[in-house]
Amino acid sequence: MTKRLASCPGDWEHFSHMADIGIRGVGCSIEEAFEQAAMALTAAITEPSKVRCRNSIQLEIQASELETLLFDWLNALIYEMAVRNMLFGHFQLHIDDCHLQAQAWGERVDRYRHQPAVEVKGATYTELRVANEEGVWIAQCIVDV
Amino acid sequence: MDINDLKQSSKYSWQLDPRGHMRVPVVIYGDYDLVAAMDDKVLKQATNVAALPGIVTASYAMPDAHWGYGFPIGGVAAFDADQGGVVSAGGVGFDISCGVRTLRTGLKVADLELNKRILANALYEEIPVGVGSTGRIRLDDAQMDAMLAGGAQWAVAQGWGSAADLERIEEHGTMRDALPNEVSARAKTRQRSEMGTLGSGNHYLEIQEVSEVYDQRTAEVFGLHTGDIVVTIHCGSRGLGHQIGTEHLRDMAQAAHRHGIDLPDRELACAPIHSAQGRGYLGAMRAAINCALANREIITHLTRQVFARVLPDAQLELLYDVSHNTCKLEQHAVNGEIRQLYVHRKGATRAFGPGHPELPAVFRDVGQPVLIGGSMGTASHVLAGNAGNDALSFASACHGAGRSMSRRRATKTWRGREVIDELEERGIIVRSPSMRGIAEEAPDAYKDVDAVVNAADRAGLARKVARVIPLVCIKG
Numbered sequence: 052m053t054k055r056l057a058s059c060p061g062d063w064e065h066f067s068h069m070a071d072i073g074i075r076g077v078g079c080s081i082e083e084a085f086e087q088a089a090m091a092l093t094a095a096i097t098e099p100s101k102v103r104c105r106n107s108i109q110l111e112i113q114a115s116e117l118e119t120l121l122f123d124w125l126n127a128l129i130y131e132m133a134v135r136n137m138l139f140g141h142f143q144l145h146i147d148d149c150h151l152q153a154q155a156w157g158e159r160v161d162r163y164r165h166q167p168a169v170e171v172k173g174a175t176y177t178e179l180r181v182a183n184e185e186g187v188w189i190a191q192c193i194v195d196v
Numbered sequence: 197m198d199i200n201d202l203k204q205s206s207k208y209s210w211q212l213d214p215r216g217h218m219r220v221p222v223v224i225y226g227d228y229d230l231v232a233a234m235d236d237k238v239l240k241q242a243t244n245v246a247a248l249p250g251i252v253t254a255s256y257a258m259p260d261a262h263w264g265y266g267f268p269i270g271g272v273a274a275f276d277a278d279q280g281g282v283v284s285a286g287g288v289g290f291d292i293s294c295g296v297r298t299l300r301t302g303l304k305v306a307d308l309e310l311n312k313r314i315l316a317n318a319l320y321e322e323i324p325v326g327v328g329s330t331g332r333i334r335l336d337d338a339q340m341d342a343m344l345a346g347g348a349q350w351a352v353a354q355g356w357g358s359a360a361d362l363e364r365i366e367e368h369g370t371m372r373d374a375l376p377n378e379v380s381a382r383a384k385t386r387q388r389s390e391m392g393t394l395g396s397g398n399h400y401l402e403i404q405e406v407s408e409v410y411d412q413r414t415a416e417v418f419g420l421h422t423g424d425i426v427v428t429i430h431c432g433s434r435g436l437g438h439q440i441g442t443e444h445l446r447d448m449a450q451a452a453h454r455h456g457i458d459l460p461d462r463e464l465a466c467a468p469i470h471s472a473q474g475r476g477y478l479g480a481m482r483a484a485i486n487c488a489l490a491n492r493e494i495i496t497h498l499t500r501q502v503f504a505r506v507l508p509d510a511q512l513e514l515l516y517d518v519s520h521n522t523c524k525l526e527q528h529a530v531n532g533e534i535r536q537l538y539v540h541r542k543g544a545t546r547a548f549g550p551g552h553p554e555l556p557a558v559f560r561d562v563g564q565p566v567l568i569g570g571s572m573g574t575a576s577h578v579l580a581g582n583a584g585n586d587a588l589s590f591a592s593a594c595h596g597a598g599r600s601m602s603r604r605r606a607t608k609t610w611r612g613r614e615v616i617d618e619l620e621e622r623g624i625i626v627r628s629p630s631m632r633g634i635a636e637e638a639p640d641a642y643k644d645v646d647a648v649v650n651a652a653d654r655a656g657l658a659r660k661v662a663r664v665i666p667l668v669c670i671k672g
């Protein structure tokens with residue numbers, strides 16, 4: 052569930068918060084870091100490898116700066132998971148100047164196969180950070196569960 | 197946290213005097229061990245709250261305080277609208293009006309013994325619980341708005357609940373001045389299939405036994421005796437509240453500078469109470485309170501149906517229903533002057549003392565029941581609001597045990613199956629769709645609820661009335 056980060060290509064991990072869960076994606080590009088942050092979001096709920104890519108949805112988000120874009124991206128996924136009763140296990144993104152276009156693949160929640168641990172209520176501003184550190188993009192925040 | 201940073205003002209009260217941008221002191225309640233064990237970030241967050249415009253008297257942290265987002269969990273702060281005071285989406289949190297209600301059953305432990313497992317299975321079957329569960333109630337647009345305006349009163353009028361419950365719910369079952377038209381279409385869509393669902397995480401339905409009574413007179417008024425069986429439900433405003441929290445947090449964080457508010461942490465997102473944004477949030481947040489009250493009333497109705505089938509002698513009567521993530525307009529005495537204040541309680545329970553005019557007649561002499569949920573497998577407590585706590589914490593007390601270990605560490609420490617087997621050996625039946633969820637909620641991942649409650653009692657916030665222990669736990 053919690054992975055050790057490889058430097059590049061993309062990867063994700065969880066970091067500690069007392070009541071909730073920190074999610075972090077890293078990648079060679081900002082798109083990859085956002086994709087991996089979304090994988091970390093799914094991993095807060097279930098083992099991502101258990102999620103089959105049966106259906107996909109498309110999302111388009113515009114924000115004023117990158118951290119708000121990450122906040123909006125994760126909250127858009129949380130909303131889609133809730134109203135479609137789905138989990139997502141694969142993501143493809145294109146980000147152009149704080150404009151995000153994405154496709155997310157997944158399937159309906161299967162309580163027995165996915166064993167979902169928690170329902171994510173929302174992505175928060177706490178520990179919210181999008182940064183390029185020595186050529187590696189990091190996208191992270193705490194999610195409320 | 198480094199307790200040396202604080203001035204001890206009594207055995208159970210610790211203070212940080214204003215410095216820097218702080219407008220008021222921080223006051224933390226707890227014994228030495230509880231306060232010393234709190235994360236440094238609790239003090240940092242309480243200090244940030246103390247710097248918000250219009251804050252009155254102090255930024256408080258209850259004995260179960262832990263690192264939240266924006267406000268600490270266990271944070272209490274009151275604001276005066278006429279002195280530039282703010283309302284904060286971060287100060288209420290995502291799970292608006294998350295709360296606890298306890299029902300008496302009229303049963304004793306012996307009445308349950310033969311049917312305990314049947315009852316556990318039937319409750320697990322009947323009450324939607326966990327990620328992806330959906331309720332049977334579907335509301336059209338008009339019904340959704342009626343629910344958001346009416347709360348538990350609406351649920352009772354629909355036949356989901358009992359009219360006798362209403363006076364035993366804060367706000368008598370309906371939060372006034374809710375504005376359903378301030379609730380976004382997305383928030384309403386997110387709620388469509390979630391009416392009457394328990395949720396997941398630390399939300400639960402438990403069958404419990406009253407194991408100890410500390411205050412006979414008050415317990416008598418509350419109708420609690422040693423060996424009684426009670427049912428406790430812990431859940432909130434579901435997807436609707438989460439979506440309102442998310443949207444308003446974002447909007448308030450973005451607009452703060454327009455209101456001349458300098459946010460030390462974006463999560464403290466707030467707006468002046470006297471602003472269109474502040475009024476809009478208050479209206480939507482109050483609608484979410486009604487959603488939570490309706491939700492707990494519907495779950496109560498489902499619970500009663502199960503008991504009627506399995507144990508028809510049971511009479512489920514509501515003891516009380518409290519919410520612990522709210523902002524409410526209340527009247528409080530500040531230095532002898534009565535003022536109207538917007539009191540934020542984030543992971544804190546209202547605890548009106550004896551004689552408070554908002555309380556139903558039955559509780560007028562003893563104070564409001566304060567229901568404190570423990571972790572799965574550990575005790576919960578019933579307390580009563582204390583006379584004089586208005587001056588201590590705007591009549592607030594703790595709300596639960598509070599986590600002592602992150603979810604991540606908990607899943608590395610325990611396996612869900614082992615936790616369930618261990619609890620089963622102690623006579624506690626757990627039903628949950630998620631083994632990982634059980635590991636994350638393992639009893640030892642939480643602080644000692646008894647220590648938290650003792651500190652609340654000794655600090656004078658609320659007094660101990662009875663302790664209850666779990667027999668059956670339905671967990672999301």
